[in-house]
Amino acid sequence: MPKPSFVQHPDGTVGSEHLGVRVFSVTGPSMQDLIDRVAVILGEHLDSGDELHVCFNAMQNGSRQHAGHKLLQAPRPWTELFFEYSALLVLRAPSA
Numbered sequence: 001m002p003k004p005s006f007v008q009h010p011d012g013t014v015g016s017e018h019l020g021v022r023v024f025s026v027t028g029p030s031m032q033d034l035i036d037r038v039a040v041i042l043g044e045h046l047d048s049g050d051e052l053h054v055c056f057n058a059m060q061n062g063s064r065q066h067a068g069h070k071l072l073q074a075p076r077p078w079t080e081l082f083f084e085y086s087a088l089l090v091l092r093a094p095s096a
Contacts, residue, residue, distance in 0.1 A: 010037040015045075020093035027086045031058075034085040046091055053090040058083045 009015055012027040024041050028034030038054075046052065062082040069075050 010040050013037055013041065015041075020095075022091040024089040024091075025086065026089065027084060029084065031085055034087060038087055038089065041089060047093065049094040051090075051092040051094070053092075055088040057086045059086070 009024070010026075012033075013024060015022065015024040017023075022045055024045070026034060026037045026041060028037055042052075060081055061084045064080045064082070066078050066080060067075060068077045
C-alpha cells in the first residue's frame with residue numbers, strides 16, 4: 001500500500017504513516033460531511049486486523065443572532081450556532 005502522503009485524500013483530510021501506524025486528521029463543515037470522509041478513509045486504508053482508534057471533536061466556529069419576529073407574537077430573539085467537526089483516526093497494523 002502506498003504511503004498516505006502520496007494518496008489522494010478527500011477534501012479536509014491529511015495523513016501520514018510511520019512504522020506501520022497510519023494517522024489521518026479529517027475535518028468537515030457538517031457532521032454528515034465528516035462521516036462521509038471518515039468512511040472513505042476507512043474503506044481505503046483499514047485492513048483486517050488493524051487496530052482503530054478514533055478521537056472526535058465539535059468546536060463552535062461562529063454564530064448568528066436572529067431577531068425572531070413572528071406575526072402577532074412578541075419578539076423572541078435566538079442564536080444560531082455554527083460548528084466545525086473533526087476526527088483523528090489512528091490505524092495500527094497488527095504486530096507480528
